[in-house]
Amino acid sequence: MAPQRSTGTDAEAELPEYAGHYRLESRLGSGGMGVVHLARSTSGLKLAVKVVHAEFARDPEFRGRFRQEVAAARRVSGAFTAPVVDADPEAERPWMATLFIPGPTLSDQVKRNGPMEPARLRRLMAGLAEALRDIHRVGVVHRDLKPSNVLLAEDGPKVIDFGISRPKDSELRTETGKLIGTPPFMAPEQFRRPREVGPAADIFALGSVLVHAATGRGPFDSDSPYVVAYQVVHDEPDLTGVPESLAPLVLRCLAKEPEERPTPDELMRELRSVAASYDTQAFIPAQRTSQEEREPEAGAAQPERRPVKRRGRRLAAVGASVLCLAVLGAVASVQLLGGRDAAREESPRTVPAAFDPWTAEPAAKGGGVPRCSYGAEKLFCAEPGLVFAMSPTDGTVLWRHSVSAPATSAPVVSAGLVHPGTGGGSRLTALDPGSGREVWNRRLPAGTTVRYAGGTALLTGADGTVSGVDAATGRTEWHRSFPGRGAPAFQSFPGDRAAYATWTSGDGSGTRVAAVDPRTGRTRWDVRLGGTLRLFGAGDGALFFLSVDSVYGAAEEVVRYVPATKETRRVRLPVAVDDAQATVRGQRVHLLGAGGSLVAVDMDAGRQVWRLETSVSRGSAPVTDGTRVYFSSADGRLLAADAGKGKLVGQTRARLGGRPAGVVGAPPAPVMAGRRLYATAPDGTVFAVDGREPSHW
Known part of the structure; x- marks a missing residue:
């Protein structure tokens, strides 16, 4: 090129x-x-x-x-x-x-389609308040929040272009020619005392951005940047056209003194009281393309222009103060790293349909992100050093049990008992699901990994030897090794009584797969398939794999293998998916990549059906009920996409909390049980929502 x-x-x-x-x-x-x-x-x-x-x-x-x-x-x-x-x-x-991130800027959206209606404005304000909360939490001030720096993505507004000054965007410069910001969206203190500018300046800019979104103009309006600067410092904002329900809150954001402006958390609380219908559902920009196509919304305020009130003219003084300003700013987002959750052994039972959504913080602050599974009509969760059971109907903690192992996976219900994930711990423990009482435990050799399948705990030692331990009693039932292959990687899936062992060749050219009877350790069948394959699902008599690039690890194909017929089908992805996690229901596979690419593949049709860029960095493994695809983000949101159309249909609010970790590298996957959906977040909460109504989350 x-x-x-x-x-x-x-x-x-x-x-x-x-x-x-x-x-x-x-x-x-x-x-x-x-x-x-x-x-x-x-x-x-x-x-x-x-x-x-x-x-x-x-x-x-x-x-x-x-x-x-x-x-x-x-x-x-x-x-x-x-x-x-x-x-x-x-x-x-x-x-x-x-x-x-696909999507227009707020500036372009307003130019094309005119002012936003009140409900859309509330969601925009809430999304920007959440963004500023997390930006300020790490000690950063944006200093140049404006409509052209707000992207309207499907899952909410994104703040971009942090910290890079733009001297060609304005005639307002310092002596060295460096832009200090964009005057209509700058706070008074940025003109009066730039060295003291703090997070409250971004709140002022948020108020100005909301006025622009509601009216198509700013609260301070002039062709001259010097006039605008004077108005920002001395005049009252023009809020004509801002919906009455939002105007008082916007006016607070535009207070002249920083300490009089609300914090992002206060903004979000106020917004919830502004309208009971406020939520953080997917932010999908209207696809209107001209003023003629745009129909007036019932009850929506129509923007009009009126003269800007001014108290005097001291532009020379303002201009002189402007020349003293300098630029500062920085930031974008975090690269998230992490592993995977262990597969759950038993499939969830159907639970009663009637319930109210709930949120609970079952453990002490600072414990980490709970990792949960469903079984025996309870929700079982683990944090470092702790396993606990919760009522699935209201989130009540039923019992707690201290363990020595870190919580790298959710508890598993096997043979009627609860088994905390070992996470490299030194002991294997089984608990009574009703009381949390310890039923048995046994010491584990260093380096042992554990998987559960068919009522058996599969213990793989550092030397590659595998032991089958009865999950009900803790007794060892068998030992075996796989000569010439090394230590196997075991996986199992809900409703499938086999355990699957895989080995990948050193050059990545092939993957060996064996089905092992967990009760006896005997191999039921053994096959070699081409490529570096990662097993992720089983169902309808078939196994499903991702074929990944042996160097970069990106998923390039979805592979289906049917043991009964020895038939293999490969569906190549038009664009590879980085660090993909996948799930399968019937013959429809959904993949979520590290960069937020959500992909649907129809294995019977042999093609990719749709691809959606969600912009969720390092999401969880996806789960699906066939109608929607659900996944969690590293900031604690639970998101839902239409499984047929590939469109986001809802999301919960972010739940970062005040924990030092902030976000997590590998958020646990949500748990489905009937119509209920359970998820966890970095703030330590466990919450339940109705999976059928994501637009109401």
């Missing part, structure tokens, strides 16, 4: 072909400090890559500020920003790659 010619007024005549090892496919846009390109990772993940203009790449001060932004980018949740994938602030032309 030849270098892309610049068609604008940028300093450089040609744009680069690569940023690092990312090939730049097309130009998405240009700002004062750089050009944003569409690119793809090696596995095909869409990225937005910002490459700094050559003139600023030569500025040591700018490079230092860019390094600060990249460092801060790893401190904020990706739930409300475009997650950073890679960056090189030391390159000849510094660059940063973030996940590409």
Whole structure:
């Protein structure tokens, strides 16, 4: 690909072909400090890559500020920003790659479709308040929140473009020519005392952004940035056209003094009282394309213009103060790392239909994210050093039991007893599901891994020897090894009484799969399949695998193997899915990638049905009831997508809490039991919702 010619007024005549090892496919846009390109990772993940203009790449001060932004980018949740994938602030032309999030900016949305209706405004305000809460929590102030820096993604607004000043966007500059912000969305203190600017400045900007979304203009309006600066410091905001239900809250955000503005948490509480219908359901921008197509909403306030009130003219003084301002800012999102939850052995029983959603915090603060499973008509959860049972109807804690093992997996119900995940612990324990009383325990050799299948605990030692332990009594029933293959990786699935052992060849060219009878240890069948395969599901007499790239680990194919007929079917994905987790129901497979790509594959039809970019960085394994696909995000949200159409249909609020960990690398998958859906969050809560009504979450 030849270098892309610049068609604008940028300093450089040609744009680069690569940023690092990312090939730049097309130009998405240009700002004062750089050009944003569409690119793809090696596995095909869409990225937005910002490459700094050559003139600023030569500025040591700018490079230092860019390094600060990249460092801060790893401190904020990706739930409300475009997650950073890679960056090189030391390159000849510094660059940063973030996940590409489809969706218009708020600025473009308002230009095309006009002001938003009240319900949409409430959700926008709530989403931005949540975003600022998590940005401020890690000690960062955005300082340039404005409509063009808000993306309207399907799962809510995303705040972008942190910390990069844009000298070509405005005539308002410092002596060195560096932009201090965007005047209509700057707080008074950014003009009066810039060194004291704190999180409250972003709240002021949020109020200005809401006025723009509600009316198509800002609360302070003039063609001159100096006039706007004066109005921000001295005049009252013009809220004509802002819905009456939101105007008092917006006015509080626009208070002249920082201490008089609400915090993000206060905003969210106020919004819940503004309207009982407030929720954090999926934010899906209206697809209207012209003013003629836009029909007035019943009861919606119609914007009008009136003269801006002014108290005087002291523009010379304002202009002088403006020249003293400087730029600061930084941030994007966090890269999340982690493993997988253990498979549950027993399938959940149907539970009564009538129930009310609930939220509970069953353990002490700081314990971590609970990992839960359902069985014996109870919800069983584990945190480090603790296992507990909860009522599935109201979240009441029924019993607690201390254990020595860390909680790397959810408890398993096997042979009528509750077995905490060992997580590398030194003992194997079985508990009575009704009382939490210990029934038996046994010591484990170092390095032992445990899986449950068919009422048996499969213990694999460091030397590859496998022991079958009766899950009801703790007695060892058999020992065996697999000569020439090393230690097997066992998996089992609800409703399937077999255990499946897999081995991958050293060069990744093939994977050996054996079905083992968990009661006797005997091999029922044994087959070699091509490629590096990861087993993720079983059903309808078939096993389902992901065929992954042996170097990068991206899923390239979905593979179905039917042992009875020895038939193998492979469905190639049009674009590989990074670090995918998958689930299967019938012949429909759903995959969720590390960057938020949710994919549906029909194995009978032999094709990918749909692909949805959710922008959820490092989500949980998906689960499905056939109608919807559910998954959790690292910030504690539970999301739902229509399994047939591939559209987000609902989500709960984020639940980060005040724990030091903030977000988690591998959020536990939600648990289904009848119509109920149970999920857990970083704030330590366990919560239940009606899986059939995600739009009401």
